[in-house]
Amino acid sequence: MSSSWHRLQAVTVGGSVGEGLLLAALPLLAVSITTDPREVSLVNVVGQAPWLLFSLFAGVLIDRVRRTTVLAAAYAALAVAALTLALAGSTHLLGLGLLVGVAFVVTSAQVLGDGASGALVPELVGPDALAAANTRLQVINRGVVQFVVPPLTGVLLALGAGWPAWLAFLAAVTALLLARTIPSAAVTVTRRHPMRDIHEGLRYLVRTRLLRAITTAVAFGSFAASAGNAMLVLYATQVLHVDGIGYGVLLACMALGWIGCSFVVGRVVDRLGYAWSMRLAQLATVPAQVLIAVAPPSLVFVGVVVVLMTATTLVWNVCSQSSRQRFTPTALLGRVLTSHRALAWGLTPLGALAGGLVAAHFGLRAVWVMGAVIQAAALALVWRALSPDAFVHAARDLADGDLTNHEEDQQADR
Numbered sequence: 001m002s003s004s005w006h007r008l009q010a011v012t013v014g015g016s017v018g019e020g021l022l023l024a025a026l027p028l029l030a031v032s033i034t035t036d037p038r039e040v041s042l043v044n045v046v047g048q049a050p051w052l053l054f055s056l057f058a059g060v061l062i063d064r065v066r067r068t069t070v071l072a073a074a075y076a077a078l079a080v081a082a083l084t085l086a087l088a089g090s091t092h093l094l095g096l097g098l099l100v101g102v103a104f105v106v107t108s109a110q111v112l113g114d115g116a117s118g119a120l121v122p123e124l125v126g127p128d129a130l131a132a133a134n135t136r137l138q139v140i141n142r143g144v145v146q147f148v149v150p151p152l153t154g155v156l157l158a159l160g161a162g163w164p165a166w167l168a169f170l171a172a173v174t175a176l177l178l179a180r181t182i183p184s185a186a187v188t189v190t191r192r193h194p195m196r197d198i199h200e201g202l203r204y205l206v207r208t209r210l211l212r213a214i215t216t217a218v219a220f221g222s223f224a225a226s227a228g229n230a231m232l233v234l235y236a237t238q239v240l241h242v243d244g245i246g247y248g249v250l251l252a253c254m255a256l257g258w259i260g261c262s263f264v265v266g267r268v269v270d271r272l273g274y275a276w277s278m279r280l281a282q283l284a285t286v287p288a289q290v291l292i293a294v295a296p297p298s299l300v301f302v303g304v305v306v307v308l309m310t311a312t313t314l315v316w317n318v319c320s321q322s323s324r325q326r327f328t329p330t331a332l333l334g335r336v337l338t339s340h341r342a343l344a345w346g347l348t349p350l351g352a353l354a355g356g357l358v359a360a361h362f363g364l365r366a367v368w369v370m371g372a373v374i375q376a377a378a379l380a381l382v383w384r385a386l387s388p389d390a391f392v393h394a395a396r397d398l399a400d401g402d403l404t405n406h407e408e409d410q411q412a413d414r
Helices: 003-033 037-053 055-064 067-090 096-124 127-159 163-179 194-207 209-239 244-262 265-294 299-326 330-345 348-362 365-385 388-413
Strands: none
Touching: 003 037, 003 067, 003 096, 003 127, 003 163, 003 209, 003 244, 037 055, 037 096, 037 209, 037 330, 037 348, 055 067, 055 096, 055 194, 055 330, 067 096, 067 163, 096 127, 096 299, 096 330, 127 163, 127 244, 127 265, 127 299, 194 209, 194 330, 209 244, 209 265, 209 299, 209 330, 209 348, 209 365, 209 388, 244 299, 265 299, 265 365, 265 388, 299 330, 299 388, 348 365
16 A cells, blocks of 8 residues: 555544543543533533534535545544633633533544545545455554543543643544645536535435445434433442543543454455344344443443444444445535535434433433434344445446436536
8 A cells, every 4th residue: 555545644643632631531521510411411512513513514515625625624623622621621621511512623623634534535445455444544543542541531631631732632633634734636626506415415315325324224223322321420430340440441441442343354354244144243233332321330340341342333334334335426526425424424413412311310321221222223224224235236336327427517507
């Protein structure tokens, strides 16, 4: 693989360290201000809103502006958010409103950064290396980085409220500088209205049956996962009775599943194929949610469940991202990737809100009962729609029909 691909990995390390420090610190700082589940969930609700509000417009930007420029802009925004939190934490000016605002900016940076890096991957690696490349980026984003960062965040917060944010600022600036060294393809200048571009990306995603089914399944899963993530810090402190470092260890268990699975995910996908890999990954999610809901107050037990659950999630994510990259024309890739996130991840604010309401009225364990029901509905969809034949038909449709339709659309726009 090229040196540009290695630099993209380095950028991802720097950016993910910055994001990981801030995202791990924000709920702990929120709990230090209030223990009301509804107020704690507000940080997640507002923090996840950019996936719904900005994803479609981010896709237009990624397809109209050089993708490394968008990547650098994302980490510039992350650096500003980290610096703001660092100054507030160091001067004892923290408040729930500030935490909500920082969470919003951090996720906005993720919307741009993840979309741009995902669209860059096919430029830097060949089609046969997509699964391996996506696995590597997934491990960096949610594996190695999160294995180190969450426990480190607890230690840094013990030293002072601003410490994690200062380190996040340095990591974001490093990612910004590295991103500017990666070459990327020039974009075609267009005078079309941005809404036409958004419509084109959405239409392609919705009209492609396989991609539409994947996006729908991810929407269910994102809602359930967001509800659990919003309440995880309270679950750790009130059900498992652990402190901030214990909460960081629980987050690190998520990363451990990604790291362990990363060594075998390529062989799993090669042996089972995309369809059966995704079916079995979704199947494993339902009992995992149930086990967390009924788990004894044991960090070890819940940690093992989380490791297994995140291992299967890596398999799903690699297949999901690679499918969008395989079955989407290059000129549409930024918009299709971000359209998927807008539709699939747009429910995460509602999921976080639902998690807070369910926990407040029915208890923390009920959040994972709700998650199990939702994931079971997603399983039914996945089992029906993501068959081996569906992937064959998607490849044929791309070659025979959708590419032609896309070219006709471009001619009509001219």
